[in-house]
Amino acid sequence: MSSKLARGVALVGAGMSKFGAFKGKSSRDLFVEAFVEMLESVDKGIDPKEINALYVGNYSSDLFEGQGHIAPIMASWTGLSPLPAVRVEDACASAGVAVREGILAVASGMYDVVVVGGVEKMTDLPIEKVTDTLATAADVQYEIPAGFTFPGFYAAMATSYMAAYGATPETFMKVGIKNHNNGAMNEKAQFGAKISTLMEARRQSAIKKGLPVPEWDSEMDFMHDDRANPIVAWPMRLYDCSPVSDGAAVVLLVSEDLAKKYTDHPIYVAGMGQASDGALHDRPVLNSIPSAKLAGEQAYRMAGITPQDIDFAEVHDCFTVAEVIASEDLGFFERGKGWIAAEEGVTSREGAKPINLSGGLKSKGHPVGASGVGQVVEVFKQLRGQAGPRQKPGQLRFGLTHNVGGTGQTCVVHIFERRD
Numbered sequence: 001m002s003s004k005l006a007r008g009v010a011l012v013g014a015g016m017s018k019f020g021a022f023k024g025k026s027s028r029d030l031f032v033e034a035f036v037e038m039l040e041s042v043d044k045g046i047d048p049k050e051i052n053a054l055y056v057g058n059y060s061s062d063l064f065e066g067q068g069h070i071a072p073i074m075a076s077w078t079g080l081s082p083l084p085a086v087r088v089e090d091a092c093a094s095a096g097v098a099v100r101e102g103i104l105a106v107a108s109g110m111y112d113v114v115v116v117g118g119v120e121k122m123t124d125l126p127i128e129k130v131t132d133t134l135a136t137a138a139d140v141q142y143e144i145p146a147g148f149t150f151p152g153f154y155a156a157m158a159t160s161y162m163a164a165y166g167a168t169p170e171t172f173m174k175v176g177i178k179n180h181n182n183g184a185m186n187e188k189a190q191f192g193a194k195i196s197t198l199m200e201a202r203r204q205s206a207i208k209k210g211l212p213v214p215e216w217d218s219e220m221d222f223m224h225d226d227r228a229n230p231i232v233a234w235p236m237r238l239y240d241c242s243p244v245s246d247g248a249a250v251v252l253l254v255s256e257d258l259a260k261k262y263t264d265h266p267i268y269v270a271g272m273g274q275a276s277d278g279a280l281h282d283r284p285v286l287n288s289i290p291s292a293k294l295a296g297e298q299a300y301r302m303a304g305i306t307p308q309d310i311d312f313a314e315v316h317d318c319f320t321v322a323e324v325i326a327s328e329d330l331g332f333f334e335r336g337k338g339w340i341a342a343e344e345g346v347t348s349r350e351g352a353k354p355i356n357l358s359g360g361l362k363s364k365g366h367p368v369g370a371s372g373v374g375q376v377v378e379v380f381k382q383l384r385g386q387a388g389p390r391q392k393p394g395q396l397r398f399g400l401t402h403n404v405g406g407t408g409q410t411c412v413v414h415i416f417e418r419r420d
């Protein structure tokens, strides 16, 4: 197997809907919103007639909306019919894998211009049904009958991580605070507020209602309050969990030789990797995700770089513990040291290895089948200096995305590069 693309591929456009809970909107409305923003982001413009194919990441429109066969619907609603339209499903990694399939299609020479999107509309169902739907991404023969839910899986991973390396629930709370700080600068975020802002809002609401006013003396105090931040599955509390979300994201991929036709500042695909694994119950350890490690190694090898070269990363923080584990699986920190880096602020905006400048899944939202493309949208913007108030200052060259399906049955990693 060659670890190189047969020809280079570049990103030349990116857009996303706001992530959140949108009563009156369906997945097709959200997808069109993201598609239109993507078209508008192409510096030199694009005629949709130049597009050759559409790839759509989507986990389960079947169960969330009662609508299967979603790719041709998205093609039709974006005016792309009768182009080939392909749905890609790999649980929460659906969109990341769709990006990979789009890259491979362009690299093969079959297509020159490909649209890759991801979409999910989760909030039409009550939370119990959402939890059941998400559970189908686990092993329904061995794990779900034993009582596991997704917060439960990641809680088990967190307890294993804490026992092995000495992290505490406070470590994860700090990751949540950091990601809410970042998300507060993201106008597309579902929970785009700092924890300190949420605290103050709670206080004001209590005053308005004439209720006893909570006396939190710090964000960590608030995070420890079982009423403000209830335990979902110990040690994962509400502000450790990504939310239930609606949203869509779309990017435009072209062959490298065509990139300058669309923009003077393309972002190039430098490396990518993907691996799979059995379900969590079948693994020797719970506190790392082997598929992530393998996918990362493949991506670094293809890019010819090391983890030290990555300027920033968007990682799959479906639960705060997942971000810490990812920071080790991707080689940013030694095994067992990721939690120390998180506590010391190394992964904050100002730190040496910023993680989830967008707010991550935690704050930005996690419409599961869209999240992987949402990560690529952020990397595209950051590398081009277009991330607005949350722009990481300085020269950024390499940005990485890490998108996990289930508890790591799938992981896909991409490395993007700015070359100008």
Ligand code: COA
Pocket (backbone or CB within 6 Å): 092, 127, 131, 134, 150, 151, 191, 232, 238, 239, 241, 242, 243, 244, 318, 319, 362, 366, 368, 406
């Ligand atoms: N982060 C921050 N705030 C959240 C939140 C989250 N993840 N989820 C809900 N909220 C807020 C709501 O806005 C609401 O605030 P309000 O009282 O000020 O209006 C409050 O918390 C309660 O919301 P509610 O919708 O009743 O929460 P819920 O109990 O139905 O759901 C979780 C909370 C954590 C169970 C749900 O978000 C969840 O299941 N998350 C994980 C999703 C998941 O597993 N994804 C796949 C990962 S692999």
